Amino acid sequence: MCAQILSTQPYKGTRDFYPDDMRLRNWFFGKIRQTLERAAYEEYNGPMLESLDIYIAKSGEEIANKQTYNFADRGGRMVAIRPEMTPSVARIVAAKMGELNYPLKWFSIPNMYRYERPQHGRLREFWQLNVDIFGCDTYEADLDVIESAISLLLAFGADETMFRVHINNRRFFNDVIAAICQSDAEHARAVSKVIDRKDKVDRESYEKDLRELGLSDAQIAQIDGLYTMDVKSATALCPDSLGSKELVSLFEMLEKTGLDKYCVFDFGIIRGLDYYTGTVFEVFDEAPENNRAMFGGGRYDNLVGMFAKNAKISGVGYGMGDVTLESFLLTHKLVPDLNRGETKVLVTRFEDVPYEKYLEVVNTLRESGVTASIYVGTKKFGKQIDYAAKGHYSHVLIMGASELESGIVKIKNLESREESEVALDALSEYFN
16 A cells, blocks of 8 residues: 655645745845844844734734634643734833833844735745834834835835835824714724725725715715825824824925935825824835735834733834745846855865865865865766756866875866866965
8 A cells, every 4th residue: 555645835825945045035134134233223033922812912802813823732821823023022022111221123034824815925924024113202213114114125226116105194094084074083993994995995895885984975085185185285184183293293304314205195004903003104016017015014002001001112113024025026126146146166076086185175165264065976077067057156176186186276167167276275365
């Protein structure tokens, strides 16, 4: 009886990362770390498993149960594999609330699991950059995180034609809707849910949902007018709103710093989650074939309070998934040839040279900072050259018995096809 042949496919919504894939991921994660650390953000992390309760408290029981991989552990505790980082970082801050040096400028790049239908730009397992500032109540923190998002994309070679940051303010939004509809904050929140889905449903459904909330055609038309307004015209409708003042201050500073060319006011940006309280933003890919929101975030003033009574530590931040970032970079041809540029030497082998002599050569190269490897195996010289070419080696080193005896080896550059003779005791100088 034959044993069952298992599938070679990864679990639905997850990916295998071959060396070329890892090279790409390590490259853009490296760029991210370098850019954020230069702006004085510090990296943190947390556990893969968290109590299911923290996701229920943040998003509600139905969403938490449907979108998490959760289970009872052997102690009977309900735990979840983290679907996002925001509740974890709020918990981490609350745990040492009185010991930390505010404002905190933190980032992390954890992997997460979310049980949802895989689709373009969205998988069940993903890595997500999280950037947050805690402990600053004013617009400067909003500006800082938006600037960091812009700086990240510029670090990859993007320019203002490739992306746009769409910015709104939840306090301003709620005040304007309440003024138009002559209603309270709760009603404004219900209206925000409809507007947040505006681009995902047809116009008829959108208007129907607003009418069911009691809005007249004239009120719907007033809201429609806001979508085409600039920030000065829009904020003039509610000049006494705290959100209006925050928007004005933020856009004035964006203009003074020259960042306004990357940004636009957009009344339709809501960020559907209820915990957002102030500035909200989304970064859009401007390419026609990939014109979509890549990532976003905003101000959330109350999350730390889930873990500590009377906690008043404000936060503002965003999350950016690796899938959408990779799609953006590939769409705009911003990924360099990651297999070129690095010196990588394959030391080929011959039977008439003791193996330990090859070890001496490769160790000399490594000690001088050169990536090097001995060919492992017994294939003929031509096959070793083929292996080097397919393995993205930049050079091969050729040392048979005669080269060993003379102390002069041959170095072949696989790109230029040029061949040089180099003394064994001068290898380090040749490659450096």
